[in-house]
Amino acid sequence: MIIRERQLLQSEIATLEELIHQTPKEDVIDRKSLEARKREVEAALSILNPPYYEPARSQLKFRGKPTVKSQGVYADFAASALDKYAKMIVVLGSDQTNELGSRGIIPDREEFKLMITGTLTGSFGFEIEEAPKERTLLPELSPVKAAMEKANLIMELSAGSSDDEVADAIADTSTRAVEAVRVFLEVMEIYDAVFAIELDGNKSLRFANVEQIKQTRERLKPENIIEGDADLLGKFEGTIPARRLFQFLSETPPEIIIGKIGSEIEDPSKINQFIERPMKIKVHTKQVGNSRPRYTLTRYEVIAE
Structure with missing residues (x-):
């Protein structure tokens, strides 16, 4: 099942x-849409679990008031920044496979x-690596690396992309995980620091100034991310079980809804038995700023005809 899903994602x-490659550079909207979808598929691919992997590595670099040229960094800032970065990765990592509440114990935190x-020269910083695992059989793609890439993606898009692109990036991310990203950015803002994060494969994130960090944090605040639940009447028009996607024609107002099938539904393929039949569904909605709502299907039931 996992191998088949990996093949589908790699093909996409x-x-x-x-x-x-075929889209002209002047078609900015089309290119951005395709690139955003590619990042989303790459993120989905990175959390699948075949047999072995290299430990995740990153370089966290700092500039600004807490650093003293290339000599060092103030201890209170370094302790706070590293603590919040580590917590951000733990929460985003656990969020990949668990439903996180707003508080309480984070499942599988030892895995992240x-x-x-080591330390870095130039702009002062640290070399960070995933802690060794006791197990000898491990997934090919590190869940820690997936969490690091997710953190970079959320911050990168929140720094300058459209509300719709940010909404796509956090559509499957819990409120608690988004808050962990925001708290890390808040430390940078409080200490008047600028940072860069470099990951394997030349995937890097870099902020130019503290004002950019502040604006990014503001876009991730709870007031800008509207979530809710809704009951809808209508008919399923189709699903893609391997990608956990559905299409639904809502009656009031008449609207075609495309969304993701939540983890509450164990076997998405069963929905195909009810195509074009009157249904009542429950969806979780998420909207960032002025973006279109993102829908996650959490329940469905047949309406007697």
Whole structure:
């Protein structure tokens, strides 16, 4: 099942890369849409679990008031920044496979521990690596790396992309995980620091100034992310079980809704038994700023005809 899903995602990435290559640079909207979808598929691919992997690594670099040229960094800032970065990765990592409440114990937190393996010269910073696991059989793609990439993606898009692109990035991310990202950014703002995060594969994130960090944090505040639940009447028009996607024609108002099938529904393929039949569904909605709502299907039932 996982191998088949990986193949589908890899095939979609190859198709998207070809479409991006064929799309003229002046078609900015089309290119951004394709690139956003490619990032989303790559993130989905990165959390699947085949047999072995290299530990995740990153470089966290700082500039600004807490740093003293390339000599060092103030201890109170470094302790706070590293603590919030580590917590951000733990929460985002656990959020990949668990439903996180607003508080309480974070499941599987031991799986996402980080360690400092060295310091960097130039703009002062740290080399960070995923802590060794006791198990000998591990997934090919590190869940820690997936969490690091997710953190970078959320911050990168929140720094300058459209509300719709940010909404796509956090559509499957819990409120608690988004808050962990915001808290990390808040530390940078409080200490008047600027940072960059470099990951394997030349995937880097870089902020130019503290004002940019502040604006990014503001976009992730709870007041800008509207969530809710809604009951809808209508008919399913189709699903893609392997990608956990559904299409639904709502009656009031008449509207075609495309969304994701939540983890509450164990077997998405069963929905195909009810295509074009009157249904009542419950969806969780998420909207960032002025973006279109993102829908996650959490329950469905047949209406007697």
